[in-house]
Amino acid sequence: MEDWSAQKFTDSVFFETPIPGVGLPPRNSPGGGATRIPVLNSLPEAGEPVPCADPSQFVLARRKSRQISVKNVKVGGGAPIAVQSMCNTYTHDIEATVSQIERLEVAGCEIVRVAVPDERAANALAEIKRRIRIPLVADIHFDYRLALMAAEAGVDCLRINPGNINGEDRVNEVVAAAKDHGISIRVGVNAGSLEKHLLDRYGGATPQAIVESGLRHIAMLEKRGFYETKISLKASDVARTVLAYRIMAQKVDYPLHLGITESGSLRSGSVKSAVGLGILLSEGIGDTLRVSLASDPVDEVTVAFEILKSLRLRQKGVNVVACPSCGRVQIDVDKLTLEIEKELSHIDAPITVAVMGCEVNGPGEAREADIGVAGGHKRALMFMKGEKVGLVEYADIKKNLVREVEILAAQWAEASAKDMSGSGDA
Numbered sequence: 097m098e099d100w101s102a103q104k105f106t107d108s109v110f111f112e113t114p115i116p117g118v119g120l121p122p123r124n125s126p127g128g129g130a131t132r133i134p135v136l137n138s139l140p141e142a143g144e145p146v147p148c149a150d151p152s153q154f155v156l157a158r159r160k161s162r163q164i165s166v167k168n169v170k171v172g173g174g175a176p177i178a179v180q181s182m183c184n185t186y187t188h189d190i191e192a193t194v195s196q197i198e199r200l201e202v203a204g205c206e207i208v209r210v211a212v213p214d215e216r217a218a219n220a221l222a223e224i225k226r227r228i229r230i231p232l233v234a235d236i237h238f239d240y241r242l243a244l245m246a247a248e249a250g251v252d253c254l255r256i257n258p259g260n261i262n263g264e265d266r267v268n269e270v271v272a273a274a275k276d277h278g279i280s281i282r283v284g285v286n287a288g289s290l291e292k293h294l295l296d297r298y299g300g301a302t303p304q305a306i307v308e309s310g311l312r313h314i315a316m317l318e319k320r321g322f323y324e325t326k327i328s329l330k331a332s333d334v335a336r337t338v339l340a341y342r343i344m345a346q347k348v349d350y351p352l353h354l355g356i357t358e359s360g361s362l363r364s365g366s367v368k369s370a371v372g373l374g375i376l377l378s379e380g381i382g383d384t385l386r387v388s389l390a391s392d393p394v395d396e397v398t399v400a401f402e403i404l405k406s407l408r409l410r411q412k413g414v415n416v417v418a419c420p421s422c423g424r425v426q427i428d429v430d431k432l433t434l435e436i437e438k439e440l441s442h443i444d445a446p447i448t449v450a451v452m453g454c455e456v457n458g459p460g461e462a463r464e465a466d467i468g469v470a471g472g473h474k475r476a477l478m479f480m481k482g483e484k485v486g487l488v489e490y491a492d493i494k495k496n497l498v499r500e501v502e503i504l505a506a507q508w509a510e511a512s513a514k515d516m517s518g519s520g521d522a
C-alpha cells in the first residue's frame with residue numbers, strides 16, 4: 097500500500113525558496129491576493145543583509161493550484177482566498193433565504209451555498225439566483241436529478257460527489273449539464289459519509305480513506321474531461337482534517353476548499369477552525385474556505401476573515417490590534433476596542449488600528465499601525481503612519497480614531513478606483 101504518512105508530507109517541499117523582499121503585493125491591494133511571498137524561517141547568516149524590515153510585508157507562500165471560476169469569483173491559481181458560507185434557512189423559503197444571503201453579502205461573503213434536499217428547494221433556486229449577487233452553490237447528495245435541475249436554474253457550482261449518484265449514465269448527465277452551463281463542481285468528502293469499502297479497507301474514516309474517496313470522485317470527472325473542480329475533505333476533528341488536506345495537496349493541483357465540519361458553537365467552532373485552517377493556511381494549503389459554526393452564518397464570514405487577516409492572507413476591513421491590558425493600563429482598552437470594532441465594521445479598507453493601554457508597549461505597536469493610540473494619564477498619545485501626531489483627551493479617543501480611519505478609508509477607495517481604471521485601460 098502507498099505510504100501516505102504525515103512524515104512523508106512534512107519532508108516534502110512545495111514552498112517557494114525564500115527570496116527576501118521579492119514579489120510582494122502592494123500593501124493596500126484590494127483583497128490582498130498575495131501569492132509569491134518569501135517565508136523567512138531562519139536568521140540571516142552573519143554578514144548577510146537583513147532581508148525585510150517592514151513586518152506588514154511578511155506573507156505566507158501558497159501552494160500552486162489550478163484556477164477555476166465560480167461565476168465571477170476565481171478560486172485557486174493565486175486568487176485571494178475566497179470566503180464562503182452556507183444558509184441555514186430552508187431553501188424553499190425564498191424570502192428567508194434571500195434575506196440571509198443579503199446579510200451575508202454585506203458581511204463580505206463571496207460564495208454562498210444552499211442545501212437542495214428536494215424538488216421544492218430545487219424549484220426555488222432560479223428565483224434566489226435572480227435576487228442575489230454573489231455566486232450560488234447548490235449542495236446535493238445522491239439525487240442526480242436535483243443536480244440537473246440546479247444547473248438548469250442557473251446556479252454557479254454544484255456540490256455533488258459523482259461516486260454517490262449511482263451509475264455511469266447519471267454521472268455523464270451531471271457532467272454534461274455542468275459543461276453546458278459552464279459551472280464548476282465541488283467534490284465534498286465528509287468523514288461521516290465515506291464509502292463502506294474504504295472504511296473496511298482502512299479500518300475507519302482515516303485521512304487516507306478520506307483522500308482516496310476524493311480521488312475516486314475526481315477520477316470520475318476527469319474521465320469525462322471535466323476539470324473545473326474544487327475539493328473539500330472534512331472531518332470534525334482538526335488532526336484528521338489537516339492530514340487529509342496535506343496528503344491531497346500533494347496528489348492533485350485542484351483548488352482546495354478548507355473547513356472543519358460540525359466544528360461547534362461560535363466559541364468552540366471558531367477556535368477549532370482557527371487552529372485547523374490556520375495550520376493548513378500557514379503551510380500554503382487552501383484556496384477557499386468556510387468556517388462551519390452552529391451560529392448565525394454571518395458569524396462564519398466574520399471569523400473567516402479574522403483567520404485570514406491574522407495570517408495576512410486577506411486584508412479586508414479594519415484590523416484592530418489591542419493589548420490585553422494589565423495593572424499598568426491607563427485607558428479602558430476593552431471598551432474602546434469593542435466600540436471601535438463596531439463603529440468601523442462597515443469599512444472595507446485594510447487599515448490597522450492599535451489600541452494600547454500604556455506607554456510600555458503602546459508607542460511601539462501604535463507606531464506600526466496605520467493609526468494607533470497609547471494610553472497615558474487621562475489622555476492618549478496618538479500615532480499615524482508611524483509618526484506621533486499629538487495627545488488626545490480620553491473622551492475624544494474614539495471620535496478621533498473613527499474620523500481618521502474614515503479619512504484613510506476614503507483615500508484607499510479613491511486609490512483603488514484609480515488602480516482599477518488604470519488596469520482597465522492597459
Ligand code: SF4
Nearest residue numbers: 419421422425453454
Ligand atoms: S500595553 Fe501596557 S497596559 Fe497594555 S498589556 Fe502592555 S503593559 Fe499592560
